Amino acid sequence: MRTRSIQRRLIAAVVTSQLLLAIGLASVAVYFIRHQLRKAFDSQLNGRAMSVAALVRYSEDEPPKLIFEDDLVPPPLERGHPDLYQVTSRGRQIAQSPNWSPDLQPFATTKRRYVNFERDGIRYRAVRLENIPVLDQEGDTPSTDVLTVIYATPTSEVTRAISYAGIYIAAGSGVLLLITVGLAVWGLRRGLRPLAELAASAAAISTANWELNPSEAARKTTELVPLTQAMTTMLEGLHRAFTQQRQFLANAAHELKTPVAILKSTLQSLLQRPRQAEEYRAGLEQALDDMARLEKLLHSMLRLARAEQWAAGSARRDLDIVDVAATCESAMERLAPVARARNVTLEFSPNGAMPVRADAEDLELVWANLLENAIRFSPAGDRVCLRLRADAGHGFVEVEDHGPGMTEAELAHLFERFHRGDASRARDTGGYGLGLAISKALIEAYGGTITPHSVPGHGTRMVVTVPLRT
């Protein structure tokens, strides 16, 4: 998959915006300078036209004529590119520059004050001043003559000045652009370093190391704090699940050894020597029996694993509201034959409806497990009580027996997987020490608790609480 670099995209954005800014600023500056230079050029042009007009005076003749004092003409601005001028009065030519030619009629077709034209490859700008009074006074009567002056100057100087200004501004902008882009790249690299460091510490995570150790910089970067927190939370969850799975696998492998050993020894001893058909038959039936125990153990282990997943919240399921009393009754029915066989009486005291959001089968299994234990440890002729009560939004289910009870030390291991209070007796009933572990996980999956109360010599009372739904 092609990846896109944030750093590159940010740099590209910075470069583009800086470039646009530089172009914009340079354009505005060049336009402004050009405008100013033009204005200055035009006022200079006007000034020169006026000074040419000032050289017109009356002659001593009578009637006086307008004459032009050639020798006072200021030297041309540029050698080889002299200015052009023409002074006329009411259509009559009074003076013209030596390089003026009659075909020069820049204002022939326009009434505008300024005109640009080209002559011999040189660009000129011309101004036309009209109705300029003759400055020279004839006696005391004010002159009625007015002059028209056309003055043109090559524009090469101002054009060059404008292009120089443009070049300087462009060059300056370019240098500034390079500097700012460099700064942006450096800043970005530096700013993104905590991200790279965080990635490096995330890469160090393995099944042997679950600790995310973000660098100081990564921990102090505001944008990375939610990411770091999310990763830490996720890792904790994964670590828990992983440890649980590994523990389960180890337990399972360990606990499967004995039933597998039984099955294997049954088959191997059957094959040890030639036998009668009935012997083989009996042996195979035994093997099937062993297989059934193995299956039961596997089933219990998977049930426990699922219950623990639910309890850990790592798996969701849709649940209906069920009545605890009904599940208790089913469990009682299931255990009735076992109780009869052991000559134990089952007593049930329901207490109205107790609605709980749960799986009915799960609850029934929990009550059956508790009842089975109670029956197993009850002396013959005794009774096991199953009581229900509701209090402060919680349902309480109590299973009580009057068996030998348990010591503190025994209680401590009660809910451990594969723990057997008395192994030989547990095995007589096919138990593998998973019943209470499964019950605990199931009840906890529903937000409940399971607490044993036991006095050695007086019996055991298991109390289960479950949150009620109304």
Place this chain on the structure above:
Amino acid sequence: MRVLIVEDERRLAENIARSLRESAGYAVDITLDGEEGLFMAESNPYDLVILDLMLPKLEGLEVLRRLRRGGLAVPVLVLTARDEKESVVALLNAGADDYVAKPFDLGELLARAKALIRRGKGQSAAVLKVGDLEVSTADLTVRRKGKVINLTAMEYRVLEYLAHRPGAVVPKTELLEHLYDFNWERFSNVIEVYISGLRRKLEDTGQDRLIHTLRGQGYMLRG
């Protein structure tokens, strides 16, 4: 030979017992918990104890320690579901002679049991030789001067026991104790019947006497 199995899984214990009876001709007692196992091992002269570790009432390791503390030298073969190095070391240090990890191979268990019994009696070869007599404990066959001699199961048991201790005087009561498990009624004259049967088959054609009777003391196998 008489073996005690201390294993709380009744089915497993019975399978092992059946195998030992059928393939080795041993007398086998079974007990399902540690306390009784310790009591039986201390009160009967077993030639081998097969001991599980996870036992009700008294753990296997504790049974082993108490046996050794009481000075009992009987060979002990441990059945364990763990085979990590530490637990094996702990087992051997507690006085176990050997171990097999569950799920084990019955044939291997049998071979180890036989080897432990041999060692317990100071023998090392699987074929016991007394003079020109050869008793092969691997396939339960007996040869004299290379000739195979067919024995009944009980005759073999008596001979194998005597062959494990050549030159030693074995009292009749010892034979009774080591050849029968608890389920059998023991009558001492039964041994005499087997001895005479063995003599008939081993010494029939005027060969040298192998089984010597020491009146009032017992029997001795000597080439």
